[in-house]
Amino acid sequence: MNVRTKITAAFCAFLFVAAVPDLCQAQGFFQRQAPETKAQAQLSFAPLVKQAAPAVVNVYAVRREQRPRNSFMDDPFFREFFGGGRQGQNRVQQSVGSGVIVSADGLVMTNHHVIEGMTEVKVALADRREFDADIILRDQRTDLAVLRLKGLGDNKIAFLTLGDSEQLEVGDMVLAIGNPFGVGQTVTSGIVSALARTQVGVSDYQFFIQTDAAINPGNSGGALIDMNGKLIGINTAIFSRSGGSHGIGFAIPANMVRVVIDSARGGGATVRRPWFGARLDSLDREKAEALGLDRPTGALVASVVEKSPAAESGLRRGDVIVAVDNQEIADPDAFGFRYATKGISGQSSLSVLRGGKRIIVPVRLAAAPETRPREPVVIRSRSPFAGLTIMNMSPAVAEELSVDTSSEGVVVAAVEDGSNAQQVGFQKGDVIVSINNERPAVSKDVERLTSQRSYRWIIQISRGGQVFTQQLFGG
Secondary structure: OHHHHHHHHHHHHHHHHHHOOOHHHHHHOOOOOOOOOEEEEEEEEOHHHHHHHEEEEEEEEEEEEOOOOOHHOOOOHHHHHHHHOOOOEEEEEEEEEEEEEEEOEEEEEEEEHHOOOOOOEEEEEOOOOEOOOEEEEEEEOEEEEEEEEEEOOOOOOOOOOEOOHOOOOOOOEEEEEHHHHHHHOOOEEEEEEEEEEEOOOOOOOOOEEEEEOOOOOOOOOOEEEEEOOEEEEEEEOOOOOOOOOOEEEEEEEHHHHHHHHHHHHHHOOOOOOOOOOEEEEEEEHHHHHHHHOOOOOOOEEEOOOOHHHHHHHHOOOOOEEEOOOEEEOOOOOHHHHHHHOOOOEEEEEEEEEEOOOOEEEEEEEEEEOOOOOOEEOOOOOOOOOOEEEEEEOOOHHHOOOOOOOOOOOOEEEEEEOOOOOHHOOOOOEEEEEEEOOOOOHHHHHHHHHHHOOEEEEEEEEEOEEEEEEEHHHHH
8 A cells, every 4th residue: 555545545534433433433443543444444424314314304385375455556656666566466485495303293493584474384304204384483583493293193203402512613524414406305514614603694693603514595494413413503594606505604503493492392482582681782993992901802781771680780881791601702693692592590690891800790581571561553554554563662572573672662563565564665673763753652652643644754763773764655
């Protein structure tokens, strides 16, 4: 055996031994030892794939609806600027993605964007069995959704056990399993390229596992598994300029997936997370120097909501949070992920820099309170607001809709597809500041104000911390 052959054999042996440790031990050799038999040289990921692949499924989602006739478009002014389009016709929307069975009783995890707006879901298993599924929890903030297979009966199904994503290290080998481009189940391999990736722009809780295992459209909702065959992430996004894999894919860590599963098992339609009650900002070099920090890392407390857990703990404006339960954080996104996985009981310890000193601040873990009834109201009047669902603001509603918890008044909880409100441009989470110069205090006020006929509407809303004023004509 020449030198080149020996080096190649040794390198292959190292990769395979790292990938399949149990099988390697059974063959009786150790890492970094060249293969001595044909069986040793043929080691592969096949045992892991056989174990995990049956639990990865295809998810087919459909939305069938009668497109409503939009009375607001009877006005020639609005029809000219927004377009009338065809109305009153049936339309069908479809979506295809992947999913992972995570329990023997038929719970399936997938991405929220795979089933967003859909009303019917079918799940196809790797062995070609098909089941209808109920959507039991949608969580746009994490881009996760939980399905339950219907009519499972005595049918046995494979499922994956969740691993601990905190134990991952950069360089660990991983497999991605899904249904890219709808061609059928596909397995790709790679390594963990980075951890705690934020600023990706996929969900509210940005703290992704980055991998170079090929992930393509259709892989969304599929499994990222470790070398023990455990689910350590849900594949959710790719970085691509062409629509194909460029070796940069992102997965939602298993520890966040576990929070969503626990909420679904608890019977809730929404995920219950601990309420913090403070607005956090990122640090740049100038802010860090002004605060006497040697580097711009951590989450800067910009404001604190009265009577919130943050306020009760004594946190102040200007404090810098650098760790949650001894786990360092680099920015507000990292804090949001760490804090959201802590549950809603007990307490968490924050490491805080204040006045050049590092102190430990205990914070009570509790769900956001509903300080006043939601009183949802659906606007049906012939106005730009038709199709909005309005709710009274509270810390609980603000948390669910990702709105600043210091906001008061009323908020848009939903916007009906094809409605006047959607075509005008309203978005979920908009805080309605005023209507024709009158400030609504409760949801019933919006119903009253929009029931009045008006040819001119002056609307002021708050969105993402900015206040916008819009003037519309017609109604």
